Amino acid sequence: xxKAKAYFSHQLPLIVTxxxxxxxxxxxxxxxxGFFSARVFISLLSENAFLGIAAVGMTLVIFSGGIxxxxxxxIGFTSILTATLIEKHQVAPGLAWTLGLAAGSALGAGxxxxxxxxxxxxxxxxxxxxxxxxxxxFWISTDSVGxxxxxxxxxxxxxxxxxxxxxxxxxxxxxAVILTGWVVAHHTRFGRTLLxxxxxxxxxxxxxxxxxxxxxxxxxxNGFCAALAGIVATLYTGSGNPSMGIGLELDAxxxxxxxxxxxxxxxxxxLGTLLGVLIFGTIQAxxxxxxxxxxWWMRIVVGALLxxxxxxxxxxxxxxxG
Amino acid sequence: xxxxxxxxxxxxxxxxxxxxLLNAVHDIGFLKITLLDGHLYGVPIDILTQGSRTMLVALGMTLVIATGGVxxxxxxxxxxxxxxxxxxxQGGHSLALTLAAALGAGVVAGSANGLLVARxxxxxxxxxxxxxxxxxxxxxxxxDGQVIIIKNSAFEYLANGFVLGLPVAPLLVAxxxxxxxxxxxxxxxxxxxEAVGDNETASRxxxxxxxxxxxxxxxxxxxxxxxxxxxxxxxxxxADAYRAGENMELDxxxxxxxxxxxxxxxxxxxxxxxxxxxxxxxLTTTMYNLGVSPAIAPVPKALLIIGVSLLQSDKVGRWLGGxxxxxxxx
Numbered sequence: 001x002x003k004a005k006a007y008f009s010h011q012l013p014l015i016v017t018x019x020x021x022x023x024x025x026x027x028x029x030x031x032x033x034g035f036f037s038a039r040v041f042i043s044l045l046s047e048n049a050f051l052g053i054a055a056v057g058m059t060l061v062i063f064s065g066g067i068x069x070x071x072x073x074x075i076g077f078t079s080i081l082t083a084t085l086i087e088k089h090q091v092a093p094g095l096a097w098t099l100g101l102a103a104g105s106a107l108g109a110g111x112x113x114x115x116x117x118x119x120x121x122x123x124x125x126x127x128x129x130x131x132x133x134x135x136x137x138f139w140i141s142t143d144s145v146g147x148x149x150x151x152x153x154x155x156x157x158x159x160x161x162x163x164x165x166x167x168x169x170x171x172x173x174x175x176a177v178i179l180t181g182w183v184v185a186h187h188t189r190f191g192r193t194l195l196x197x198x199x200x201x202x203x204x205x206x207x208x209x210x211x212x213x214x215x216x217x218x219x220x221x222n223g224f225c226a227a228l229a230g231i232v233a234t235l236y237t238g239s240g241n242p243s244m245g246i247g248l249e250l251d252a253x254x255x256x257x258x259x260x261x262x263x264x265x266x267x268x269x270x271l272g273t274l275l276g277v278l279i280f281g282t283i284q285a286x287x288x289x290x291x292x293x294x295x296w297w298m299r300i301v302v303g304a305l306l307x308x309x310x311x312x313x314x315x316x317x318x319x320x321x322g
Numbered sequence: 323x324x325x326x327x328x329x330x331x332x333x334x335x336x337x338x339x340x341x342x343l344l345n346a347v348h349d350i351g352f353l354k355i356t357l358l359d360g361h362l363y364g365v366p367i368d369i370l371t372q373g374s375r376t377m378l379v380a381l382g383m384t385l386v387i388a389t390g391g392v393x394x395x396x397x398x399x400x401x402x403x404x405x406x407x408x409x410x411x412q413g414g415h416s417l418a419l420t421l422a423a424a425l426g427a428g429v430v431a432g433s434a435n436g437l438l439v440a441r442x443x444x445x446x447x448x449x450x451x452x453x454x455x456x457x458x459x460x461x462x463x464x465x466d467g468q469v470i471i472i473k474n475s476a477f478e479y480l481a482n483g484f485v486l487g488l489p490v491a492p493l494l495v496a497x498x499x500x501x502x503x504x505x506x507x508x509x510x511x512x513x514x515x516e517a518v519g520d521n522e523t524a525s526r527x528x529x530x531x532x533x534x535x536x537x538x539x540x541x542x543x544x545x546x547x548x549x550x551x552x553x554x555x556x557x558x559x560x561a562d563a564y565r566a567g568e569n570m571e572l573d574x575x576x577x578x579x580x581x582x583x584x585x586x587x588x589x590x591x592x593x594x595x596x597x598x599x600x601x602x603x604x605l606t607t608t609m610y611n612l613g614v615s616p617a618i619a620p621v622p623k624a625l626l627i628i629g630v631s632l633l634q635s636d637k638v639g640r641w642l643g644g645x646x647x648x649x650x651x652x
Contacts, residue, residue, distance in 0.1 A: 067447065114628070118635040121585050123392075123447060124627065127572055131624035138617030242617075250455050263448045296462035303456020310452065314442055 013260030013268075016312070017275045020258075024282045032289040038165045044281030049170035049236060050075065050229040051248060052277040055255040056181040057225025059273045062256050063185065064218050065198035065265025066122040070111065071226040071252055073133035074104050075245035078230025080137050083145040083240025086152075093151050101227045107133060108223020112216035130249070137242035144241040147234060156235050173232050174277070177225070182270040184221075194218055198265025254302050255280050257309050279305070333633075334580050334597040341604050345611060352611065361484045365607065370492040371482075373603030375400075375550045375557070377495050377596060379570055380577035381502060382546030384595045385539040387578050390519040390587025391439055391446030393540060396547040396574060398457025399431045400567025403551030405461040407477070408470035408561030417476050421552060428548015429541055431457065436537030436544075454571070461563035470561045481556035491553055496596075498546075503592040512590075515539060519587030576623065577602050580630050 029036035045052070054071045061068045078100040085096040111129045115122050159166040185191040193214040196204040205211050234240050253263075259276030261268025283301050287293045345352040345365075355364035379396050386393045403424040410420040431453060438449035472478070483490040506512030517525040518532045526532045550570070555561050581598030583590040605626065609619040632638050 114632075118632060118637050120631050120635055124575070124579070124585060124631055127575070128624040128627045131572075131620035131627075135618045135621035135624070138615070139621075142615070142617050250451065253451065254455060257448075264445055294462070294467055296459040296467065299459025300456050300463065303452050303459065306452045306455060310438075310444055310448055311442070314444060 011269075012316070013313075014272050014275070017258065017260045017272050017279070021275050021279050021282065024279060024286075028282060028286040028289070032286065035285070035289055040285060042165065042167055042171055044278050044285060045171035045174050046168045047170075047284070048277050048281045049174040050233040050245075051251055051255070051280070052174045052273075053177045053229040053232055054226050054245075054248060055252040055259075055273050055277060056177050056270070057222035057229075058249075058252045059181065059256045059259070059261055059268065059270055060185060060191075060194060060218050061122075061222045062253070062261055062263060063191070063198050063265060063268055064194040064215060065201065066115065066215070066218070067126065067253070067263075068108075068111075068129075068219065068222050068226075069123060069126040069249045070107070070129035070133055071222065071229070072245035072248035073130040073137065074107060074223060074226035075230040075233055075248060076242050077133040077137035077140075078104055078227040079234045079237075079240040079244050080140050080145065080242040081240070082231055082234055083147050084140050086147055086149055087145055093149055097231050100231055101224055104223040104227025104230070105220050106223070108226075109216060109220040111223075112219030115219065116212050116215045134242070141240075141242060144239050146239045152235065152238060156238060170232060170236055177228065178270065178274050181273070185270045190214060190217065195266055195268075198262075199267070251280065251302070254306050258302075258305050260309070262313055263310070331582065331591060331594045331597055334582065334594055334601050337580070338597055338601045338604060341601065341608055345604075345608055349611065357487065362487050362489070365611075367489060369600065369603050369607050371489045372607075373599055374491040374495040375553050376570065376573045376577060376603060377599040378498065378546050378550040378553065379574040380581075380595045380599045381495075381499060381592065382543030383571075383574040384578050384581070384583055384590050384592060385506075385515060386446070386543045387575070387583055387585060388515050388519045388587055388590035389536045389539045390522070391536065391539070392450065392575065392585075393435060393543045393547075394447060394450040394571050395431065395435060395453035395457055396543065396550075397567035397570040398454050398461065399428055399544055399547035400551035400554055400570055401458055401461035401561075401563050402431065402464065403427050403548040404555035404561040404566045405464040405470075405563050407552055407555045408472050409464055411472055411474050411477060412470055417474065420477070424552050425545060425548050428544045428546070428551070430544070431548070432541035432544020433537070436540035439540060440533040440537040458563065461566070465561055465563050467563070469563075472555060472559050472561065478556050478559055481553045491557075494553075498549075499592060499596050506592065516589055519589070521588075573602055574599075576627050579627065579634075584634065585631075 025036075034040070054075065058068060058071060081103060082093075082096040082100045085091040085099065086093055091099075107129060111125050114120055114125050155169050158169045160172060161167075185194070193204065193209045193211075196207065196209055197211055197214060201211065230244070233244055237244075255276035256268070256273055257263055257276075258279055259268070259272030259274070261272055280302070284298060287295065287298055342353075352365050355362055355366060357363075379400070383393060383396065406427050407420050407424050410423055411417075435450050435453060438444045438452070439446050442449075479490065480494070481491050485493065506515070514525070514530055514535050517528065517530060518535050522532050522536075547567075551567065554566050577599035578595050579585055579598070580601055581591055581594030581596070583594060602623070605622060606619060609616070609622070633642075
């Protein structure tokens, strides 16, 4: 009984998030005809595939009590890098993707090393990383580059037909990344170390946990995720654009927080991030379905949700410690 | 080490001097200031005028960072107040009312941040992120997604006018800097802020109203951002809710850090911030002059900030200290 209660209170943020998603989706289905369908539900995932992938990496970073503001810029950089390599230099897509992923991971590793070795604030260093990546992206090309490779057409046209439902490649990518992230976060030593660091770095150090490798590793992994998101973005739009993903880091952070992960680190759940993507997508789809509401309502609603969740977190924490 | 703590303005000043020298070597016309129609013109004047908004935002940011926090929402506040100005002026309201409303909007935004951080104990990055995300949406809501053109010569005068041959905006900002500097350094207020930033619990035990001091810092920062929003709208004679104040929080934080204020809080330098903001603006202008594409311009900024924060970190400080110590011994 007690165990069940403890489990329930531990998973409370996740349950609240799930309830909010159900409520939002039900409300939207009630007001808009045709909203309640598998097609709309799948589109919540496929429309936000690259944002969701970036949010998975961000979840891990936030677990460790850090933050990474460079993901949007890394997405822009990777997208233009792969597009230029494939179109202008006739590099095979596989090799171009590998190079893009390597570049993103290298930037992440560099930032992580600076943050860990010199005890610099993560938000400042990743801000610098954002400028670097954005500048590098525009240095490659200031214009959008279209990709006309046969493989690209094949992948973006691919749909996994499941009964009467067709799931596009983007949604499949996102689900695969979230599942991988879930395993890494909750079923590996690395994931537990991250949560321990986020909870209390000093105690984690005293417990003999490998703090340095874990912190550098998590920024590397996030760089990898952002680069992957950039590649998925090129698949989604069929082009690379250096200005892609401006401000995306804020959406990614918002999704993580809405997903019930504590922004101070140490507590959260990867499945919450999946729910966060779904909530974000539902708001977006509802505004699109309505047609009368302007796009800026998106920002206001997301801001309001952020506020609600952060206040809820405060409330729970105070009650726990008090 | 001693010299570093004694004069935080020294390093940014040296950097600024080096940049100006680089420009002067590249093109001596950089330093030229001409008198035209009784007004001063020239690149240095441009830097002062264009840099005035960043300086203003950085002034508020200095105090917030000194309390150990940070305010990410200033760019959105700039967009909000610009939108407020445009809508009110378009509605035929007086300039005084418009300015009061704009400043009021900044104060309200700052109060919201202050409430979250000081009273509810939310992490500063998180608390101000909310307004950063929602604020730009609010600004677009106020102007209904349009770019509103402002036709009011008195309003425009604030940003582009001249008084006694000198540009108005930099004078205004310089006045605010000096007032703030003396208000904080000639009274105990500056010390209070540093005490709260250094160790909040200890400052509370020493009898300081730590929460109130923190909240006031955010309100002051909001007001500064509000005023900067007025200047930004007056400068381009329009309210652009999409672009106004974009990346301004970054420039402001950079200016503060470059100016020698520690990001961990506990000490600040108002004059250092002024020099830091000028350094950032001069760097931007230098890029233009050297023909660097504006798209790549963020890269040197990023390198500068990494370099400065490395210099400020303990590890490098110890290493440098050891290096210089050895040198002195031989």
